[in-house]
Amino acid sequence: MTYRPRAAQALLFAGALECLFAAGAQAAPPAEVFGALPAMRYPAISPDGKHLAAIEPANGKPAIFVFDLDAPTAPPKGYAAPDALPVGLQWSSNDRIVGLYAAEKMHDEGTGLHLRQFVRAVSISISNGTPFILMKGSRAFNVSSGNASFIGLDPANPGHVLMSAYDISGETLDDTRLKQSFYAYDLYSVDADTGDVGQIARGVEGTQSWITGSKGQALARLDMVHDLKGDLYVLDAGSWRKSLTIDESAGMDMVPVASTPDDSALLIARYGSAGTLELDPLPLAQTSFGQTLYSNPQYDIDNVLSDAWSGDVVGVSYIDDKEQFNYFQPDLARWQRSLEKSLPGETVVLVSWDKARKRIVVSTETPKEPKIYNLFTPATGQLVPLASEYPTLQASDLGDMKPYAYDARDGLKIHAYLTLPPGKTPKNLPTVIFPHGGPESRDALAFDWWAQFMASRGYAVLQPNFRGSTGYGQSFRDAGFNQWGKKMQDDISDGVRKLVADGIADPKRICIVGASYGGYAALAGATFSPDLYACAVSFAGIGDVSAIIGSAASDQGSDSPVVAYWESRIGSRFKDAAFLSEISPAKHAENVRAPVLLLHCTNDVTVPIAQSQIEQAALQKAGKKVDFVTIEGDDHYLQVAATRVRVLQEVQKFLAANIGN
Numbered sequence: 001m002t003y004r005p006r007a008a009q010a011l012l013f014a015g016a017l018e019c020l021f022a023a024g025a026q027a028a029p030p031a032e033v034f035g036a037l038p039a040m041r042y043p044a045i046s047p048d049g050k051h052l053a054a055i056e057p058a059n060g061k062p063a064i065f066v067f068d069l070d071a072p073t074a075p076p077k078g079y080a081a082p083d084a085l086p087v088g089l090q091w092s093s094n095d096r097i098v099g100l101y102a103a104e105k106m107h108d109e110g111t112g113l114h115l116r117q118f119v120r121a122v123s124i125s126i127s128n129g130t131p132f133i134l135m136k137g138s139r140a141f142n143v144s145s146g147n148a149s150f151i152g153l154d155p156a157n158p159g160h161v162l163m164s165a166y167d168i169s170g171e172t173l174d175d176t177r178l179k180q181s182f183y184a185y186d187l188y189s190v191d192a193d194t195g196d197v198g199q200i201a202r203g204v205e206g207t208q209s210w211i212t213g214s215k216g217q218a219l220a221r222l223d224m225v226h227d228l229k230g231d232l233y234v235l236d237a238g239s240w241r242k243s244l245t246i247d248e249s250a251g252m253d254m255v256p257v258a259s260t261p262d263d264s265a266l267l268i269a270r271y272g273s274a275g276t277l278e279l280d281p282l283p284l285a286q287t288s289f290g291q292t293l294y295s296n297p298q299y300d301i302d303n304v305l306s307d308a309w310s311g312d313v314v315g316v317s318y319i320d321d322k323e324q325f326n327y328f329q330p331d332l333a334r335w336q337r338s339l340e341k342s343l344p345g346e347t348v349v350l351v352s353w354d355k356a357r358k359r360i361v362v363s364t365e366t367p368k369e370p371k372i373y374n375l376f377t378p379a380t381g382q383l384v385p386l387a388s389e390y391p392t393l394q395a396s397d398l399g400d401m402k403p404y405a406y407d408a409r410d411g412l413k414i415h416a417y418l419t420l421p422p423g424k425t426p427k428n429l430p431t432v433i434f435p436h437g438g439p440e441s442r443d444a445l446a447f448d449w450w451a452q453f454m455a456s457r458g459y460a461v462l463q464p465n466f467r468g469s470t471g472y473g474q475s476f477r478d479a480g481f482n483q484w485g486k487k488m489q490d491d492i493s494d495g496v497r498k499l500v501a502d503g504i505a506d507p508k509r510i511c512i513v514g515a516s517y518g519g520y521a522a523l524a525g526a527t528f529s530p531d532l533y534a535c536a537v538s539f540a541g542i543g544d545v546s547a548i549i550g551s552a553a554s555d556q557g558s559d560s561p562v563v564a565y566w567e568s569r570i571g572s573r574f575k576d577a578a579f580l581s582e583i584s585p586a587k588h589a590e591n592v593r594a595p596v597l598l599l600h601c602t603n604d605v606t607v608p609i610a611q612s613q614i615e616q617a618a619l620q621k622a623g624k625k626v627d628f629v630t631i632e633g634d635d636h637y638l639q640v641a642a643t644r645v646r647v648l649q650e651v652q653k654f655l656a657a658n659i660g661n
Contacts, residue, residue, distance in 0.1 A: 029397055031652065034453035035644035037062060038389035043361045043373050045069075047309060048094045049354030051126065052361070052386075054373075055086050060641040062086050064099050066126050069359070069375070079124050079131060085639050087119065090150070090308065092192040093159045097124045098134065100150055117605045117635070121150045121163065123192045134190050135163060135197055152311050154189045154216035162200075163188045164210055185209075187218050206230075208561070211256050213263040214310070219284065220266055222246070222256055228564050232256060234266070234284045243287055249568060253277075253474070257304045258313045265290060267313055269301055271474040277301045279316055294326060300471050309355050319471050321403055321415075322347045322445040331357065335378055342383075347446065361386070367401035367419070370447045390449070398422060399455030401445060404462065406498040408491045412479065415472070416464040416495055417443055418504075419455045429460040430659045431505035433525070433533075435492055436463065437516030439480060440569075442471040453648050454513070458661035460504055466491035468569075484545065484570050485524045485583030492521060493529050508534060509659035511594075513651065515539040516607060516636065523585035523596070523615060530593040535658035537651055539599045540607045540636055543586035543615030549573045551608055589618035595625040597654045599647055606636035627654070 036057070043054040052067045063080035080086075084103035092098050099122045121134040135148045154160035166183040185207040187200040201210070201218035208230065211220040217235075220243070224230040228248035233240045246254045254270040257279075265281040268289070272278040278295035282288075294301065294316045302323065305315040315327035325348075327333035332350060339348045343364055351361040351373070362383065365371040370390040374383045404418035420426050432454050436443050443463040451461045465471070466488050468480015480488050492512075499505035512533050514522040519541020526536035542548050549566050550573060556562040571579050581587045596619060600612040612628060619626040629650050634643040655661065 028456040029393060031453065031645050031648040033390070033392055034449050034456070035641060035646075035648045036390070037639075037641045037644070038371070039391055040373055040387040040389060042089060043386070044089055044091060044308070044352045045354045045359055045361055046091050046094050047355045049356065049359040050094070053089055053091065053097050055089065057641060062639060064089055064097065064124065066097070077126060081122065081131075084120065088150075090152070090161070092123070092153060092161055095125055095127050096159070096192050097126065098122070098150060098161055098192055099124055099131075119149070121148060121161070121190075123195065125193075132195060134161070134192065134195060135165060135188070136195070148188075151187075151210065151212065152306075153309065155214055155310060156216040157189055157191075159193050160189045160191050160216070162212055162216060163190050187212070187221075189216060209256070211259055211266055212311070213259050214261060215263075219259050219263060220256060224561050226559075228561065228568060232266075236284065243282065243284075248565075258306065258311065261310070261312045267293065267304070269304060274473075275475055276473045279304065279313075293328070298473075300473060302471065308352065319442065319444050321417075323349070325349070331378075335360070335376070338381075339376070339383070365447055367445055367447055367452075368395045368398040370449075390447075396422065397456055398447075398452050399461070401448075401451075403445070404495075404498075406495060408467070408487075408494050410487070412467060412476075412491070414464055414466060414491050414495065416462055417445060418499075419448075419451050419461040419463075421455045421458045421460060424458060426460065426504050428506045429504060430458060430509040430655075430661060431460045431462065431496075431499060431511070432655070433492060433496055433510065433512040434461050434463050435466065435512070435514045435518040435521040436469070437514070437518045438470070439466070439468045439484075439488065439517040439521075440470045440477065442469045449644075450515075450648070454651070454655070457652055457655065459655065459659075460499070462495055462499060464492055464495045481569055482571055482576075482579075484520070485528055485585075489521065489524050489528060492525065493532060496529075496532050511535040511537065511655055511659050513537040513655075514541065516541065519607075520545075520585070524583070526594050526596055527585040527588050527591050530591055533594050535594045535596070535654065536592075537597045537599070537654060538612070538615070539647060540601065540604055540612070541598070541615070542607060542611050543584065543618065544611065545570060545584045546573045546577065546580040547614060548607065548611060549580075551610070586615045586618040589615075589622040589624060592619060592622070592624045595654075595658055596627070597650065598626065598628040599631065599650060600628075601631045601634040601636065601638075601643065603633065603635045 041055045052069055055062045056065045062085050063078050064086050065076040065078045067076045068074050081101050084101035086099050087102045088100040090098045100119055101122055102119045122131050123134055124131045148163050148165035151162040154162050164187050167186050185203040187210045189198045189200055206223040207221050208224050209222045213219045220234045222230050222232050230246045232243045234243045254268050256266050257269050258267045265283045268280050268282050272295050274297045277300035279293045281290040296318050299318040301316045302319050303317045307314050314329050317323050317325045325336050346364045346366050349363045351363050353360040360376040362374045362376045363371050372388045373386045375386055376383050399419040399422050401419040404416045406414055408414050442465045454461050468488050500507045512522045512525040519538035522536045522538045523541050526533050553563045598612045600609045616628045631643050634640045638644050
């Protein structure tokens with residue numbers, strides 16, 4: 001989308017944004033409008049405040065574009081890769097961007113070909129020169145097949161970025177006393193202008209992540225010891241010293257996120273005495289935590305907010321129904337409060353700022369107003385609209401979204417959100433149950449392109465935060481452990497029954513739709529609660545739970561933290577084989593009564609397409625009605641506009657055929 005700022009307007013103009021795309025009421029927009037890629041994502045201001053970089057669509061696929069903020073009519077410069085899609089970006093200097101590009105490749109491990117996804121960091125000069133891949137040609141890059149991780153800027157070396165990658169760094173002895181090479185996860189400083197690579201620190205076998213300091217130096221590393229257990233080491237007088245043990249299997253969930261500005265302590269996100277995820281300092285010279293930096297008695301920290309230039313943690317956010325912000329620095333806190341006061345009811349986010357904080361990109365959003373990016377000038381209080389993610393959608397096209405809490409059958413409070421179709425009385429409506437993916441995720445009061453599309457077609461849409469969802473504390477999350485297809489599914493079913501009891505949903509016209517874990521929940525709903533649903537739609541869902549864990553073991557190793565994580569949440573594919581079979585929809589296809597629609601992308605490395613193939617075969621063998629739509633050239637995350645549109649069109653057709661509209 002071309003950058004076309006409007007004339008400067010005073011900050012106190014909350015109503016003016018509503019007029020930005022005003023027009024008369026029309027018929028519901030087509031799938032192409034809802035399924036379009038957002039017109040702007042991840043905007044970031046250059047250090048000097050003169051340029052804005054963002055990810056925007058180009059021929060239906062995302063690309064990086066750069067705009068001159070002082071020449072708004074000048075055409076932007078675009079940067080697209082022929083075989084990869086951008087998923088993030090960071091300025092390394094006034095002239096250079098580091099773009100993160102993801103691509104899928106076939107990888108031969110000696111036992112066959114596996115589809116893998118790699119993220120490459122690409123250095124882009126906005127003035128001249130050809131973009132190039134950082135760390136390409138280095139030993140670490142070759143060993144890791146190019147999958148080098150971007151950490152952030154190196155504050156001690158202007159124009160350099162911090163990266164980490166695996167390298168063969170030594171040998172160890174196994175139980176048979178044979179020498180074995182191991183991969184170590186090392187820390188590097190990379191010159192984004194020249195591509196020169198300098199090693200900062202070496203990891204050991206099991207090193208998983210690094211924490212760096214104000215000078216770009218290594219301060220701490222996390223080594224995974226076994227399964228969900230790891231040791232945190234800190235650099236003490238030039239030597240590594242074990243500081244504490246993280247044991248998720250014992251409820252000691254901790255994530256080192258950053259250091260304090262003076263490098264005296266690490267900042268650790270962990271479940272505290274209130275049972276919610278909080279932020280605590282761990283002094284480097286000690287093994288016990290200092291005074292809590294932030295805690296909310298009801299809600300988990302959702303994001304830890306950092307300054308892009310210094311790396312300093314400047315605040316946190318949490319979600320009650322919508323995202324809320326708590327900044328530690330006075331200027332950011334003041335601007336956040338001022339903007340929220342001027343734009344009541346909207347979710348206001350300080351997205352990006354220049355080094356001097358003279359220009360700030362601010363996003364505003366409500367469920368009926370897709371995200372709008374604005375340029376905020378603190379010195380004048382001016383807020384100038386830049387771009388809407390969905391500029392042609394109007395509030396009249398969208399449904400009202402409200403909290404809809406209810407009690408599960410065992411008394412647990414379930415927070416959910418109900419979107420009602422525009423212009424319809426909430427009585428006896430055709431209804432879509434739309435559980436989120438993850439499952440360690442959550443829905444909130446915000447614009448949802450998929451949910452709003454279904455609402456625009458005449459359906460009430462319920463999005464339940466069932467047990468196992470994040471945001472509501474450790475006990476609520478842990479209540480979902482080993483409950484796939486059981487209490488997690490009951491929570492969804494209880495929401496259906498609440499809608500029927502309240503007279504909102506027509507009990508004969510209810511469909512369950514979901515993606516990823518939500519796709520599993522859709523299949524589980526049709527399989528284990530067949531009396532509730534007239535149809536089910538699964539995008540990239542899981543039909544055979546044991547097989548998906550086995551796939552992770554094949555790709556990552558049977559003793560990998562990934563496999564341990566999933567087995568801790570679902571069950572062991574060996575000890576709990578009977579249970580995994582019990583909760584796998586494909587193993588009980590004979591129970592299904594309603595038509596099922598399966599959709600899956602061929603390049604999905606998160607949930608392999610084999611999962612939908614297994615489900616299709618089981619349903620066909622059982623004589624059930626199933627349609628399977630295979631989509632070429634996209635992955636788990638719907639990054640191509642044509643894929644999104646195709647999915648919406650197929651869902652619309654399927655819903656209309658089975659529950660009307």
